[in-house]
Amino acid sequence: xxxxxxxxxxxxxxxxxxxxxxxxxxxxxxxxxxxxxxxxxxxxxxxxxxxxxxxxxxxxxxxxxxxxxxxxxxxxxxxxxxxxxxxxxxxxxxxxxxxxxxxxxxxxxxxxxxxxxxxxxxxxxxxxxxxxxxxxxxxxxxxxxxxxxxxxxxxxxxxxxxxxxxxxxxxxxxxxxxxxxxxxxxxxxxxxxxxxxxxxxxxxxxxxxxxxxxxxxxxxxxxxxxxxxxxxxxxxxxxxxxxxxxxxxxxxxxxxxxxxxxxxxxxxxxxxxxxxxxxxxxxxxxxxxxxxxxxxxxxxxxxxxxxxxxxxxxxxxxxxxxxxxxxxxxxxxxxxxx
Amino acid sequence: xxxxxxxxxxxxxxxxxxxxxxxxxxxxxxxxxxxxxxxxxxxxxxxxxxxxxxxxxxxxxxxxxxxxxxxxxxxxxxxxxxxxxxxxxxxxxxxxxxxxxxxxxxxxxxxxxxxxxxxxxxxxxxxxxxxxxxxxxxxxxxxxxxxxxxxxxxxxxxxxxxxxxxxxxxxxxxxxxxxxxxxxxxxxxxxxxxxxxxxxxxxxxxxxxxxxxxxxxxxxxxxxxx
Amino acid sequence: xxxxxxxxxxxxxxxxxxxxxxxxxxxxxxxxxxxxxxxxxxxxxxxxxxxxxxxxxxxxxxxxxxxxxxxxxxxxxxxxxxxxxxxxxxxxxxxxxxxxxxxxxxxxxxxxxxxxxxxxxxxxxxxxxxxxxxxxxxxxxxxxxxxxxxxxxxxxxxxxxxxxxxxxxxxxxxxxxxxxxxxxxxxxxxxxxxxxxxxxxxxxxxxxxxxxxxxxxxxxxxxxxxxxxxxxxxxxxxxxxxxxxxxxxxxxxxxxxxxxxxxxxxxxxxxxxxxxxxxxxxxxxxxxxxxxxxxxxxxxxxxxxxxxxxxxxxxxxxxxxxxxxxxxxxxxxxxxxxxxxxxxxxxxxxxx
Numbered sequence: 001x002x003x004x005x006x007x008x009x010x011x012x013x014x015x016x017x018x019x020x021x022x023x024x025x026x027x028x029x030x031x032x033x034x035x036x037x038x039x040x041x042x043x044x045x046x047x048x049x050x051x052x053x054x055x056x057x058x059x060x061x062x063x064x065x066x067x068x069x070x071x072x073x074x075x076x077x078x079x080x081x082x083x084x085x086x087x088x089x090x091x092x093x094x095x096x097x098x099x100x101x102x103x104x105x106x107x108x109x110x111x112x113x114x115x116x117x118x119x120x121x122x123x124x125x126x127x128x129x130x131x132x133x134x135x136x137x138x139x140x141x142x143x144x145x146x147x148x149x150x151x152x153x154x155x156x157x158x159x160x161x162x163x164x165x166x167x168x169x170x171x172x173x174x175x176x177x178x179x180x181x182x183x184x185x186x187x188x189x190x191x192x193x194x195x196x197x198x199x200x201x202x203x204x205x206x207x208x209x210x211x212x213x214x215x216x217x218x219x220x221x222x223x224x225x226x227x228x229x230x231x232x233x234x235x236x237x238x239x240x241x242x243x244x245x246x247x248x249x250x251x252x253x254x255x256x257x258x259x260x261x262x263x264x265x266x267x268x269x270x271x272x273x274x275x276x277x278x279x280x281x282x283x284x285x286x287x288x289x290x291x292x293x294x295x296x297x298x299x300x301x302x303x304x305x306x307x308x309x310x311x312x313x314x315x316x317x318x319x320x321x322x323x324x325x326x327x328x329x330x331x332x333x334x335x336x337x338x
Numbered sequence: 339x340x341x342x343x344x345x346x347x348x349x350x351x352x353x354x355x356x357x358x359x360x361x362x363x364x365x366x367x368x369x370x371x372x373x374x375x376x377x378x379x380x381x382x383x384x385x386x387x388x389x390x391x392x393x394x395x396x397x398x399x400x401x402x403x404x405x406x407x408x409x410x411x412x413x414x415x416x417x418x419x420x421x422x423x424x425x426x427x428x429x430x431x432x433x434x435x436x437x438x439x440x441x442x443x444x445x446x447x448x449x450x451x452x453x454x455x456x457x458x459x460x461x462x463x464x465x466x467x468x469x470x471x472x473x474x475x476x477x478x479x480x481x482x483x484x485x486x487x488x489x490x491x492x493x494x495x496x497x498x499x500x501x502x503x504x505x506x507x508x509x510x511x512x513x514x515x516x517x518x519x520x521x522x523x524x525x526x527x528x529x530x531x532x533x534x535x536x537x538x539x540x541x542x543x544x545x546x547x548x549x550x551x552x553x554x555x556x557x558x559x560x561x562x563x564x
Numbered sequence: 565x566x567x568x569x570x571x572x573x574x575x576x577x578x579x580x581x582x583x584x585x586x587x588x589x590x591x592x593x594x595x596x597x598x599x600x601x602x603x604x605x606x607x608x609x610x611x612x613x614x615x616x617x618x619x620x621x622x623x624x625x626x627x628x629x630x631x632x633x634x635x636x637x638x639x640x641x642x643x644x645x646x647x648x649x650x651x652x653x654x655x656x657x658x659x660x661x662x663x664x665x666x667x668x669x670x671x672x673x674x675x676x677x678x679x680x681x682x683x684x685x686x687x688x689x690x691x692x693x694x695x696x697x698x699x700x701x702x703x704x705x706x707x708x709x710x711x712x713x714x715x716x717x718x719x720x721x722x723x724x725x726x727x728x729x730x731x732x733x734x735x736x737x738x739x740x741x742x743x744x745x746x747x748x749x750x751x752x753x754x755x756x757x758x759x760x761x762x763x764x765x766x767x768x769x770x771x772x773x774x775x776x777x778x779x780x781x782x783x784x785x786x787x788x789x790x791x792x793x794x795x796x797x798x799x800x801x802x803x804x805x806x807x808x809x810x811x812x813x814x815x816x817x818x819x820x821x822x823x824x825x826x827x828x829x830x831x832x833x834x835x836x837x838x839x840x841x842x843x844x845x846x847x848x849x850x851x852x853x854x855x856x857x858x859x860x861x862x863x864x865x866x867x868x869x870x871x872x873x874x875x876x877x878x879x880x881x882x883x884x885x886x887x888x889x890x891x892x893x894x895x896x897x898x899x900x901x902x903x904x905x906x907x908x909x910x911x912x913x914x915x916x
Contacts, residue, residue: 020344020450024385024412036385069386069541104542273345276452281345309389310347310545371910379913405850405907413836415859418850419908 014298019273019283019308025068026307038074044110044170046077048305052297055085055095056195059294059324062097063304064316067269069104076170078102079267079316080113082121085195086128093195096124097318101213101267103185103243108172112154112184115171116244119150120190128192135192135206139252142208146188146248154184154245185243187211188250189265193257193320201259203322208252210244214271217255218262222288224275229253262291263320269313270304283308294321343450349391349545350408350442350453351536352489354431355420356462357397362422364497365522366463371419373529380533382411387540392446394438398431400424408442426464428507429472432479439487456489457539457547459532460507463521464498473506473564480509490547492535494528494556497521505559511549512559519555527553580786581762584637588722588758589751591633595626596750600743616671623667624660627698630754631659634702634715634761643783646805650798651705658701666694688727695723695757702761707799710768710788718761725760726753771817771824771849773802776859776909784863792817793829794855802860809833809856823848824862850907863906 016026030037039045045066052061066077084096100117102109123145127133157171172179192206207215207227217225229251242249257263266274274284283306290303304315361367374395381387388411395406397420406417439456446453466472482488493508495501496515505512513531515524531553538548552558599622602609608618635655639647670690678686699719703712729752734745765788773794774782785802792801794815801817804810814832818825828834828843835855837845847853849864 020346023389028385072386272347276343276345278343280342281450282342283344285342308344308346312386312389371908374910375913382912407837414912415836415854416852416909416911418852419910421907 017306023309037071059321062318067314068312076110078110079314080117082117084121084125086125097191099189099265100186106185107183151245187213188244189213208250216264220260265318267316269315348451350456352394352458354396354460357420358399358426369522369525377533391540402430402434425467427468428466429468429475432475458489458491460493496524505562513556524555584762585759587633587637588754591630592751592754595629596747598625619671620664620667624663627663628659631655631701635705655705662697662701666697691727692724695719714764722757722760725756772863774861807856
């Protein structure tokens with residue numbers, strides 16, 4: 001009788017993706033007695049959240065990582081995302097991508113991010129399934145839909161009768177009537193993407209945003225394209241300092257996504273380090289190279305967990321690859337990006 | 339091979355400290371020199387703050403001196419302390435500040451950092467001895483139209499400082515020690531207050547200067563234009 | 565908070581001068597005793613028939629003692645015995661050669677030029693030349709142009725003073741034998757040479773380096789030359805031999821009008837200047853340099869700053885810095901601008 005075979009644990013632990021000089025957190029083990037990575041007492045810490053899968057011709061991966069600022073303070077991840085697949089009445093299939101980033105100044109922004117992303121994604125799925133749905137109609141009516149459907153649901157909840165009846169969203173333990181909208185502020189970024197590429201490999205994609213969480217298109221040549229947003233139906237351009245639900249005026253635009261492009265929704269914890277007025281930053285340059293094609297999930301988590309000084313905010317990305325026929329790429333152990 | 343910028347965020351803080359002869363008599367020199375290690379320790383031991391902020395120390399009396407160039411707290415093993423000297427020339431301090439801010443921001447940007455608007459904590463125990471001449475220098479420092487790197491200034495006055503003058507110097511906050519408060523103790527509280535300001539400002543995900551509450555023994559002074 | 569105050573630079577300077585004088589005295593004693601080897605019944609042991617060569621041997625033995633003793637002062641002042649092995653061989657060789665030549669010249673001046681007409685003057689000239697060449701030898705052992713100059717001048721002056729005192733001392737010591745007089749006189753010559761060299765060294769430095777230590781007062785090392793090297797090599801101006809992170813030639817310190825320019829040398833790691841990591845920068849009095857595990861502080865010569873105090877780094881291209889205005893207050897400052905003690909250095913607490 002031979003010896004029992006043991007799982008192969010010979011692989012080295014995952015090494016950090018370091019951008020520039022190591023931060024103070026760079027070499028810190030999360031379990032160290034420095035207590036720089038504290039558990040969230042009320043739960044919903046969401047240190048690492050991930051959804052990934054294929055739909056139609058698309059490969060989708062969403063990763064959210066709790067930032068150092070919240071880990072040090074024992075607070076939950078204030079980013080959240082939601083992904084739904086929707087079918088229109090005429091049989092077109094879309095994927096709905098929603099990303100929310102709670103404002104630090106808002107007391108219940110973590111809850112607001114979770115709740116808003118879920119509410120908006122569900123609302124968009126219902127709208128897509130409606131008879132009257134067209135992309136154009138949606139782009140005109142989106143602000144109104146947010147005002148009429150999402151805001152009331154976000155700002156009201158039943159107070160739990162007992163501690164055991166808390167809803168799954170970790171709703172605040174105070175009466176909703178005692179919570180001001182300013183305590184629920186989040187940025188909101190949405191994308192509605194057809195799951196099959198259109199003629200000549202091009203698809204019409206609807207993008208919408210309130211606040212400063214950017215959406216990028218990563219082109220095949222490695223450039224990050226930041227779409228510009230047009231005026232609202234009331235003629236007011238949304239500013240980056242706006243937040244939902246204080247404002248429901250969402251800036252919308254339609255872009256064309258070509259086969260081989262990758263649509264990237266990001267919170268500013270990542271977006272701020274992609275590029276600036278002078279051009280691509282080091283992280284942006286690296287991600288432009290490695291995110292051209294889908295990667296395995298642990299590596300994507302590692303990418304989003306990059307170590308960069310002063311990058312202490314929560315990080316969330318939703319990646320939508322339009323070309324799943326990725327070439328076999330060798331997994332390299334990139335530890336430092338020069 | 340030139341490296342691509344990382345886009346790391348930096349908040350520069352300049353502590354501008356009066357070291358005129360009168361500071362010795364009120365225990366101000368000792369208060370500052372004993373308070374600086376506390377300030378440093380608080381900032382250096384906070385990973386969120388130490389990675390993001392840079393601290394510089396400037397002293398002024400007859401002339402202004404850069405005692406500590408803008409540095410990351412964890413890179414500072416020691417620094418020159420303040421030492422009681424001559425008179426109180428505000429203009430020298432503002433002139434040096436203007437020069438150093440330009441120099442430092444140029445250097446940081448050339449290294450690929452994203453630099454936020456500098457913050458200046460100005461501490462004095464008396465009226466300016468160059469009272470006829472400091473104001474134009476000050477204006478050229480803080481005028482955002484002519485100086486796009488104009489800092490946010492929080493001014494603190496103890497002992498013989500004039501509340502109106504302190505109110506003129508602060509652009510986002512100004513505080514004066516209450517009469518009857520020991521100036522040395524007031525200075526210790528001021529250092530604690532500006533430490534809290536640095537920590538709060540750097541801890542925020544979107545870095546911005548957090549004006550502290552009035553230090554113990556101090557009251558807030560209305561801001562005035564120069 | 566821990567302060568690490570050094571003794572004031574003024575007292576450092578004085579103690580350096582006195583120590584050099586003391587070593588000069590010891591060297592004079594050693595030289596005198598060595599020189600007695602050359603005497604046998606009041607005649608020269610070696611080259612008894614050639615007065616010039618005989619005098620050369622005696623001067624050589626006398627100056628070797630002074631040269632070796634003065635060369636040893638540096639390793640004592642820097643508390644670095646390894647520097648002895650760098651300085652002594654050169655001092656010995658140069659002292660032997662220089663002393664021998666000086667003795668021949670001195671005898672020539674004494675016997676052939678001035679002769680019996682003015683033996684005292686001849687003795688002064690002779691010892692001045694011997695002192696100059698001996699001091700030259702000491703300075704040569706330090707591999708420093710400035711110290712060669714100071715050694716030659718100090719030796720010249722000290723030798724001349726010793727030569728002036730030679731006869732009065734001999735008369736005062738008295739006795740039948742000249743041995744005592746020679747010994748005392750040579751000690752006086754050694755003291756004079758040492759004091760004068762020490763004084764010239766002290767006034768020819770604008771900067772010193774304080775090597776900070778947890779164990780006690782810092783070592784103070786004056787910088788004599790326009791360019792000084794910091795490293796672990798024994799033959800450089802500032803030897804840091806106990807720090808394994810420091811290369812043989814690690815930093816170059818160059819005097820400039822703005823201060824002391826500090827550069828990492830090729831192959832050496834960077835350093836921090838006042839807390840900022842860099843490979844080059846300009847330091848002024850009070851600046852703190854950390855290289856490897858060693859902290860160095862720049863001190864002045866007289867304790868007060870000798871260079872402009874604003875902006876230690878070179879000015880940028882833009883002319884946004886406005887020079888201090890001319891219309892400063894004409895009233896005298898409340899504190900007289902006498903020499904002030906150096907700024908305190910505040911040690912930061914270790915990171916938790």
